[in-house]
Amino acid sequence: MKNKTVxxxxxxxxxxxxxQQTIIRCFDNGQLKGFRVPxxxxxxxxxxxxxxxxxxxxxxxxxLSGDKIRVLVVDDDPNIIKLFADVLTAxxxxxxxxxxxxxxxxxxxxxxxxxxxxxxYMLPDINGNVVCKTxxxxxxxxxxxxxxxxxxxxxxxVNNLKDAGADDFIKKPFNIETVIERxxxxxxx
Numbered sequence: 001m002k003n004k005t006v007x008x009x010x011x012x013x014x015x016x017x018x019x020q021q022t023i024i025r026c027f028d029n030g031q032l033k034g035f036r037v038p039x040x041x042x043x044x045x046x047x048x049x050x051x052x053x054x055x056x057x058x059x060x061x062x063x064l065s066g067d068k069i070r071v072l073v074v075d076d077d078p079n080i081i082k083l084f085a086d087v088l089t090a091x092x093x094x095x096x097x098x099x100x101x102x103x104x105x106x107x108x109x110x111x112x113x114x115x116x117x118x119x120x121y122m123l124p125d126i127n128g129n130v131v132c133k134t135x136x137x138x139x140x141x142x143x144x145x146x147x148x149x150x151x152x153x154x155x156x157x158v159n160n161l162k163d164a165g166a167d168d169f170i171k172k173p174f175n176i177e178t179v180i181e182r183x184x185x186x187x188x189x
Contacts (some may be wrong), residue, residue, distance in 0.1 A: 048117035048143030102126030107108035136165035145186035
């Protein structure tokens with residue numbers, strides 16, 4: 001079940017080593033969040049909600065394969081892209097994808113379904129506010145944590161970014177270990 005973004009109650013039962021009825025009860029009473037398939041009674045559980053449920057109930061994560069933090073790095077500077085690609089790949093806890101424009105960030109977010117978006121504020125085609133708002137306006141992407149990294153330090157603009165949906169802001173130049181720690185904190189893994 002590697003890289004799945006949404007699970008059935010049967011898949012969740014297998015992962016959690018519980019009965020499907022227990023999973024259905026947890027879903028129906030709100031302990032396990034998800035949605036029903038329109039026009040049916042089928043329940044579906046997004047990956048982020050499954051992780052939260054497993055953590056809240058001290059269920060071992062070994063039933064989940066591919067439980068790496070998925071990071072999409074969006075920056076127009078090839079050196080920053082290479083730095084993150086090298087360091088995050090070597091770390092072993094991360095699966096990484098990279099793009100250099102806001103437009104490509106939109107496409108890759110839909111395809112890759114990251115847990116964290118590392119986003120440069122000033123991109124060649126669009127600014128970070130638009131990317132944040134676009135992601136926050138899509139309920140299927142609401143689990144994504146957005147970490148802005150930028151040399152821009154205007155406090156009003158930082159507040160605008162947070163209002164648009166950014167979870168946090170780190171100023172360039174940055175300490176890569178600080179960025180990694182913050183990503184892990186945001187995702188809660």
